[in-house]
Amino acid sequence: MFKIKVPATTANMGSGYDTLGMALTLYNEFEIEKINKGIETVGFGEIGLEENLVYISMKKTLELYGKKADGLRIIAKKIEVPMSRGLGSSATCIVAGIMIADKLMDNICSKDDIIRIGTEIEGHPDNIVPAVIGGMSVSIYENNKVIYSKVNVPKSLRFAVLIPNFTVSTHEARKVVPENYSKKDCIFNLSRVAMLVASMNNGEIHHLRMATEDKIHQPFRANLIPNIDKIFRASKDLGSKAEFISGSGSTLMAIIDKENIHFEEKMNKFLTTIEGTWNVKILEVDRCGALYL
Numbered sequence: 001m002f003k004i005k006v007p008a009t010t011a012n013m014g015s016g017y018d019t020l021g022m023a024l025t026l027y028n029e030f031e032i033e034k035i036n037k038g039i040e041t042v043g044f045g046e047i048g049l050e051e052n053l054v055y056i057s058m059k060k061t062l063e064l065y066g067k068k069a070d071g072l073r074i075i076a077k078k079i080e081v082p083m084s085r086g087l088g089s090s091a092t093c094i095v096a097g098i099m100i101a102d103k104l105m106d107n108i109c110s111k112d113d114i115i116r117i118g119t120e121i122e123g124h125p126d127n128i129v130p131a132v133i134g135g136m137s138v139s140i141y142e143n144n145k146v147i148y149s150k151v152n153v154p155k156s157l158r159f160a161v162l163i164p165n166f167t168v169s170t171h172e173a174r175k176v177v178p179e180n181y182s183k184k185d186c187i188f189n190l191s192r193v194a195m196l197v198a199s200m201n202n203g204e205i206h207h208l209r210m211a212t213e214d215k216i217h218q219p220f221r222a223n224l225i226p227n228i229d230k231i232f233r234a235s236k237d238l239g240s241k242a243e244f245i246s247g248s249g250s251t252l253m254a255i256i257d258k259e260n261i262h263f264e265e266k267m268n269k270f271l272t273t274i275e276g277t278w279n280v281k282i283l284e285v286d287r288c289g290a291l292y293l
């Protein structure tokens with residue numbers, strides 16, 4: 001019947017907890033087929049229908065419009081975004097589910113509707129917004145409304161994702177983030193997140209290291225990722241412009257210049273000296289967002 005392709009996303013980007021996010025050139029693809037009766041899922045491993053985030057999001061969207069689905073097979077056709085690694089795998093499922101429902105209703109939802117429903121399901125907007133519209137974005141979620149704006153990303157940048165073989169659940173990683181902060185720490189992050197948006201927009205790559213510094217979530221989540229300091233130090237030594245935890249982890253992100261062509265090979269070599277298995281991918285910004293194929 002139809003296919004949907006949704007990009008991976010890296011949320012927070014250091015200083016922008018629950019606020020900044022960016023789509024990356026790594027994708028999940030879902031295919032929908034007609035069947036006689038019921039709803040079937042294929043390619044989702046052990047995940048049962050009622051726990052399947054694509055199905056849950058499709059069902060919720062249809063219910064919002066007073067509709068129901070029947071006679072559908074949802075196929076996880078191509079899964080590139082690893083689960084629970086801080087690359088927005090849940091957002092790919094949520095956005096795909098909403099877009100399936102929308103297609104079944106003859107595309108009555110606007111992008112803003114998809115973003116609003118998706119954010120309500122996910123609980124924060126920073127993966128959902130870039131997954132839908134592509135690029136880097138800043139979002140505000142308040143009173144069930146999402147207000148967002150795109151940020152320019154310099155074309156010379158590449159994004160090295162360092163993906164470990166262990167997972168970090170977002171639900172668990174949100175529990176270690178404190179409820180309250182000092183005025184000093186608030187000013188620390190406010191200044192950096194504003195600097196990050198300005199630096200990206202103005203192509204001031206030399207500001208990125210300071211602009212991605214954070215006191216809101218990363219110091220508390222660092223304990224969930226063994227050797228994070230060593231890995232960030234090695235990345236800096238290999239010429240990266242900035243490093244941060246992607247989303248809630250476990251993936252670590254290094255921003256590099258496109259001319260840094262030996263980064264991948266050298267980082268892979270370094271990571272063999274660290275416990276665990278790591279997979280390095282050099283990605284670009286996805287500038288389109290989710291699409292029907």
Ligand SMILES: Nc1ncnc2c1ncn2[C@@H]1O[C@H](COP(=O)(O)OP(=O)(O)OP(=O)(O)O)[C@@H](O)[C@H]1O
Pocket residue numbers: 009011044047051052053054076079082083084085086087088089090091093127168169170171246247248249
């Ligand atoms: N390919 C998939 N098939 C089915 N469900 C998936 C798939 N990928 C992700 N999920 C769902 O999303 C959940 C993972 O979401 P979680 O928010 O913990 O991680 P993430 O979205 O990968 O990371 P982050 O939000 O930090 O970027 C899984 O437990 C599962 O419910």
Ligand SMILES: N[C@@H](CCO)C(=O)O
Pocket residue numbers: 011012017018019124126127170173174217247248
């Ligand atoms: N802003 C979210 C992103 C992960 O879903 C967090 O850091 O918990």
